[in-house]
Amino acid sequence: MISTRHRAVIEFVLDHLVWFILIAVVALFSFTVPSYFQIGIFANIVEQSTFVATLAIGLSLLIIAGYMDLSVESVMALAAMVIGILFAKSGVGLGLTLTPAWLIVPVSLAIALAVGAVVGASNAFFVVRLKMNAFIVTLAAYIWGRGLVVALSGGRSAQELPAELRFLAIERFLSVPLIAWVSIAATLAFAFILNKTPFGRHLLLVGGNATAAYRAGIRVDRLTATTFVLAGAIAGLAGWLLAIRTSGATANLGVGMLFQTFAAVVIGGVSLKGGVGSLTGVYAGVLLLASIQTAINLMGMPAHFTQLIQGGMVLVAVLLDTVKIAIRKKLA
Amino acid sequence: MNKLIATLAGAAALAAATFLTPAFAQEKGTIYYLVPTLLDEFQTGSVSAIEKFMGDVGYKTVTLNADNKTDVQQGQMNDVIALKPSAIVLAAVDFNALKPQIEAARAAGIPVMEFDRQITSTPSDLTSVAGTVEIGHVAAGEIERLLKEKNGSVKGKVLQVLGDPGDPYTLDIQKGFEEKMKAFPDVTIISKPAMQWEASNAGSIVSDQLLANPDIDLVFVHAAHLAVAAVASMEAAGKKPGDVLLVSSNGAPVGLDLIRKGWEQVEVEQPLFAQAAALAMFADKVVNKQEIKPGKYEVLGLDGEVTIETWGPNIKLPGAAITKGNVDDPKFWGNMKTPESKVTPVP
Numbered sequence: 211m212i213s214t215r216h217r218a219v220i221e222f223v224l225d226h227l228v229w230f231i232l233i234a235v236v237a238l239f240s241f242t243v244p245s246y247f248q249i250g251i252f253a254n255i256v257e258q259s260t261f262v263a264t265l266a267i268g269l270s271l272l273i274i275a276g277y278m279d280l281s282v283e284s285v286m287a288l289a290a291m292v293i294g295i296l297f298a299k300s301g302v303g304l305g306l307t308l309t310p311a312w313l314i315v316p317v318s319l320a321i322a323l324a325v326g327a328v329v330g331a332s333n334a335f336f337v338v339r340l341k342m343n344a345f346i347v348t349l350a351a352y353i354w355g356r357g358l359v360v361a362l363s364g365g366r367s368a369q370e371l372p373a374e375l376r377f378l379a380i381e382r383f384l385s386v387p388l389i390a391w392v393s394i395a396a397t398l399a400f401a402f403i404l405n406k407t408p409f410g411r412h413l414l415l416v417g418g419n420a421t422a423a424y425r426a427g428i429r430v431d432r433l434t435a436t437t438f439v440l441a442g443a444i445a446g447l448a449g450w451l452l453a454i455r456t457s458g459a460t461a462n463l464g465v466g467m468l469f470q471t472f473a474a475v476v477i478g479g480v481s482l483k484g485g486v487g488s489l490t491g492v493y494a495g496v497l498l499l500a501s502i503q504t505a506i507n508l509m510g511m512p513a514h515f516t517q518l519i520q521g522g523m524v525l526v527a528v529l530l531d532t533v534k535i536a537i538r539k540k541l542a
Numbered sequence: 543m544n545k546l547i548a549t550l551a552g553a554a555a556l557a558a559a560t561f562l563t564p565a566f567a568q569e570k571g572t573i574y575y576l577v578p579t580l581l582d583e584f585q586t587g588s589v590s591a592i593e594k595f596m597g598d599v600g601y602k603t604v605t606l607n608a609d610n611k612t613d614v615q616q617g618q619m620n621d622v623i624a625l626k627p628s629a630i631v632l633a634a635v636d637f638n639a640l641k642p643q644i645e646a647a648r649a650a651g652i653p654v655m656e657f658d659r660q661i662t663s664t665p666s667d668l669t670s671v672a673g674t675v676e677i678g679h680v681a682a683g684e685i686e687r688l689l690k691e692k693n694g695s696v697k698g699k700v701l702q703v704l705g706d707p708g709d710p711y712t713l714d715i716q717k718g719f720e721e722k723m724k725a726f727p728d729v730t731i732i733s734k735p736a737m738q739w740e741a742s743n744a745g746s747i748v749s750d751q752l753l754a755n756p757d758i759d760l761v762f763v764h765a766a767h768l769a770v771a772a773v774a775s776m777e778a779a780g781k782k783p784g785d786v787l788l789v790s791s792n793g794a795p796v797g798l799d800l801i802r803k804g805w806e807q808v809e810v811e812q813p814l815f816a817q818a819a820a821l822a823m824f825a826d827k828v829v830n831k832q833e834i835k836p837g838k839y840e841v842l843g844l845d846g847e848v849t850i851e852t853w854g855p856n857i858k859l860p861g862a863a864i865t866k867g868n869v870d871d872p873k874f875w876g877n878m879k880t881p882e883s884k885v886t887p888v889p
Contacts, residue, residue: 365586
C-alpha cells in the first residue's frame, strides 16, 4: 500500500518527467561537453527554442483537441516571407516604412498573425464545415503554403529588416533575446488558457471524447474551428519571430521544423490520441531538443547524429508515456 | 502519401508544361531543364539563365522542379523521356541516383547535359560545372590572404559552416578548402553542417561557436543565404562589421549586399551565367550528336576548358572571388543583370 505522500511524489514526478530528463541531460552535457556550462550557451538554447516552441503551442492545442496540423511549418515560412517582402530593404523586400518607425512592430505582427489566421481559417473550413480529414487538409496546406512562399519570392530572399524590428533579436533581458521572451510569454499565456479557462478545459474534453463533449453541450465545431485559426495565427507569430532573427526570409526558411515540433510535442507528453497534454511539458521538450542540438554544435559529432538522437528520443518518450499510464493504473 | 502527391503534382506540372507550350516554340525544338529546387537563389537564377541562353540558340526550354526530391526527379526524367525532347539538361538532386534515367534517356536517343552537378558514374553528352572543389580552393586562397592581413601570418581559427551534409556540393567545397588549408598548420578549422541548408540552423551554429570559441577570426559559409543568418547572429552577439571576417560561396545577391555593407569580405562566385551559356553554345553539337573538341573556349569573357573525361565532354569554368573592389561588376550573376549579348553556337 502506497502512502498518500508517496503517491503525491510519484504523481508529481510523472507529471513533470520531461523537466527531470531535461535537468539530467543539461547536467550531463555541462560536465562532459567543453564550453557547454555557461550562461551564454543556456541563453542560446532558449533563443534557439523560440521558433519550435512557438509552433508547438498551436500544434499541441490541435493535437489535444484530437486533430493534426501539418501546415504549421509552411504557415510560419509564409508569414516570415510576407514580412520580409513588405519590410526588408534588400533582395525582394519592398522596404516599406511607417511613421513613426516603431509602428512597424505592431503592424508587422498583426500582418503575420493575420496571414497565419487566414490559413488556419481555410484549414478549419475544410475540416469542420466540409468534414474533410485534417491530416490531408493540413498536408495540402503544408505543400501549397511552401509553394506560395516560392511563388511570392520567386525563390529569392528578402533581407535586412529595419532596426526597429531587429532590436527584438538583439536586445536582451536576463541574457535572453526579447524574441525568446515573446515565445515564453506566449507559452505561459496559452498554458494558462489551457488549464484555467473554460476554453482550455473544453478543448481537453473534446480531445478526450468529442461525442461526450457534444452531449455535455460544448459547441465542438466552433471550438475546433477556433483552435485551427489559433494554431495558424500562432504559426504566423513564429514566422514573425523567425524573420526578425534572420533579418528577413529565404525560400527554405524553417524547413524541417515541423518534425522537430512534432518530436517536441510528443516528448513533452502530449498524447497523439488527444485529450492529454500540458504546454509547459512541451516547452521542456523543445528545450531538451535544443540542448542536444547545442551539444552537437559544440562537440565534434557529425550532424547526422542529431536526427538519430531526436528519433530515439521520440521513441523513448512514447515508451515512457506507456510506462506512465501503467504506473498510474497501478496507483489508481 | 507524400510520394503519391509528389507524383500527381509532377504529372500536373508536366501536363501543364506540355499542353501550355506555345505553338511558336523555337524552331530547333524543346529542351527540358530539370532543376533540383527553387528554394535557393542560384537555382532560381539558373532557370532564367538557361531559358535565355537556350532561346538565343533557337531552343525552347521547359523547366521542371524536383523540390530536392530524388524520386520526384527520377519520375520527371522518365516522363520527359516519353516526350522525346531535343535534349535534357539535368542538375541532379542526387549525383548518383539519376544514373539509370540518364542511361535510359541516352538509349532512347535523347542527349543529356549536366548543369552544375557533375555525374561521373555514367557518361553524358556534356557537363558544365564551376568545379566545386575549385571553389573550395579559391575560398582557401582568399582566407589565407585575409588571415595574413589580420594576424600577420596565416594563423587563427576558422568556423566553416557547411550546407546539408547529405549534399555532395557542400562536401566538395569542404574537400577543396581543407586540402588547400592543410598547408597552414596554425589555422584551426571547426566544421559544422547547417542541416537542410536552412538559414536559422547556420545562425544557431554561429551563435554557439562564438560563445564556445570567442577567438574565431573568420567564418566561412558555403552559401550566401547562410551568411545572412551568420551576420544576424554576429550582430546579436554585439559584433560590428569586420570584427569577425566572413567568406561565403555561390555569389547570390544577398552575399553581394553583405560585402557592400562591410559584413562580408569575400564571396566566391559560381559563374552561373557562364555555366548556363556554355551549355547553349554547345547545344547544337549535343543535339546533333557531333563531336565536341577539347580545348579552351571563351564563355562570356571567362576562360572555359573542355576536357574529355570518362563521363564525356566536360567544360569547367573558373569561380571568381568577389570583394568590395569588384562587387558591382555586372558580370556577376548576383547583380541580377543577365547578359544582353546573344550566345552563339560553337561552329
